[in-house]
Amino acid sequence: MKRIILLLCLLLLVSSCGFSPSGDSEQEITGCPYSCRSGSSGVELEILNPDTSIGDSEKRIIPAGYEFIPSLIVHDEGMSDADGEVCVTGLDSSTFSGVGGCDCADYYIVVEEEEDYFLNDQVVDIFPGYGVASGTEGDYLMTFINRYKYKTYAVVDACLKQDPADKEGCSSSGSILDVSSSAPLTVKSVDQTITRPGQGTNAINLILTYEVSAKGNAGSGLINDEVLFSGLCYDPNDEDPWIDVKFVILNQEYSCESIQLIAGEGTGSCIADSIITEGSSGEYLFEDQSTHQGYLEFSYLWEDIETVEFRVQ
Numbered sequence: 619m620k621r622i623i624l625l626l627c628l629l630l631l632v633s634s635c636g637f638s639p640s641g642d643s644e645q646e647i648t649g650c651p652y653s654c655r656s657g658s659s660g661v662e663l664e665i666l667n668p669d670t671s672i673g674d675s676e677k678r679i680i681p682a683g684y685e686f687i688p689s690l691i692v693h694d695e696g697m698s699d700a701d702g703e704v705c706v707t708g709l710d711s712s713t714f715s716g717v718g719g720c721d722c723a724d725y726y727i728v729v730e731e732e733e734d735y736f737l738n739d740q741v742v743d744i745f746p747g748y749g750v751a752s753g754t755e756g757d758y759l760m761t762f763i764n765r766y767k768y769k770t771y772a773v774v775d776a777c778l779k780q781d782p783a784d785k786e787g788c789s790s791s792g793s794i795l796d797v798s799s800s801a802p803l804t805v806k807s808v809d810q811t812i813t814r815p816g817q818g819t820n821a822i823n824l825i826l827t828y829e830v831s832a833k834g835n836a837g838s839g840l841i842n843d844e845v846l847f848s849g850l851c852y853d854p855n856d857e858d859p860w861i862d863v864k865f866v867i868l869n870q871e872y873s874c875e876s877i878q879l880i881a882g883e884g885t886g887s888c889i890a891d892s893i894i895t896e897g898s899s900g901e902y903l904f905e906d907q908s909t910h911q912g913y914l915e916f917s918y919l920w921e922d923i924e925t926v927e928f929r930v931q
Contacts, residue, residue, distance in 0.1 A: 649729060650697040650771035650799040651866075651913040657800030658833045659695035660920055661702060661727070663764050666690055668928035675757060678928035682754055685747040686714065692725055692740050692764070697799040700727045702766025706745060707851040709760050713930070714748040720851035721745055725766075755931045765846055765921040772798045772805035772916070775909040776824060776867060780895045780902050782812035788909050794826075796911075802833050802920050803840075803861070820896035826865060826888040828914060832879055837923035840879060846919055859919065865890055867912030874914070888914070 667689040668678040705722040777788035790812040798805035840859040863874035874888030
């Protein structure tokens with residue numbers, strides 16, 4: 619398949635997002651941290667042919683005896699890169715010659731961290747043309763499947779302190795979620811707890827628990843990674859899809875517990891272990907008892923399905 623690559627807002631190779639206690643290094647990332655806006659949108663379809671902006675299916679006319687080429691625009695309305703494809707299915711080959719069981723076109727959208735995010739649009743119009751047989755007038759249905767790899771970011775203000783029992787400054791337990799990025803999967807809550815690996819140690823463990831929720835639109839949901847670019851219009855894997863999670867703070871990355879959704883909801887936990895609290899000279903690195911920004915990154919494959927009615931005449 620032909621891959622269309624759209625590089626929108628590509629400025630430099632480095633996007634300034636990471637945090638370090640000394641302030642002398644930055645972490646390269648693409649996407650949300652730390653200028654996030656909330657919401658529940660990912661990559662949305664605007665179907666141009668058949669024209670879904672017309673409410674009455676009788677006015678969505680595909681002429682008999684001519685070529686019909688599905689056409690659409692994908693809008694990345696969230697805050698993550700999107701590597702995906704749109705597939706069409708459901709057309710009868712006796713009416714539409716050249717139809718395959720599942721015809722797909724790829725797209726790839728890259729966003730860079732900016733002060734403001736722009737709407738990322740891409741036209742997808744490389745579907746094969748289907749010959750519409752004469753004498754086949756009537757109403758028909760076709761299905762558009764939009765599936766893509768995506769990420770949700772949860773920016774947090776974590777409390778790091780030498781002594782978790784110290785009541786001064788920030789709280790060593792409780793909610794720390796600042797904002798969840800705009801995406802079909804939303805982070806509802808993030809809570810923290812600080813523990814000490816042992817008495818006399820110069821490190822702490824930061825334990826996170828998190829809760830996520832998927833948007834409840836009909837025909838939308840998580841699917842397994844191997845379906846993308848498989849040439850299939852269905853998920854042959856009977857297992858529930860997994861969401862991969864990692865946590866980044868102080869320019870360190872920690873692997874977290876992968877999670878699954880039950881009735882659109884999911885929970886998990888993560889441990890950022892052995893965060894050093896003392897410098898080489900014995901000074902406290904977090905003596906100001908302040909909070910420090912970090913983020914959770916949730917990676918998954920999302921699918922939206924839309925069925926369109928039109929008329930051949």
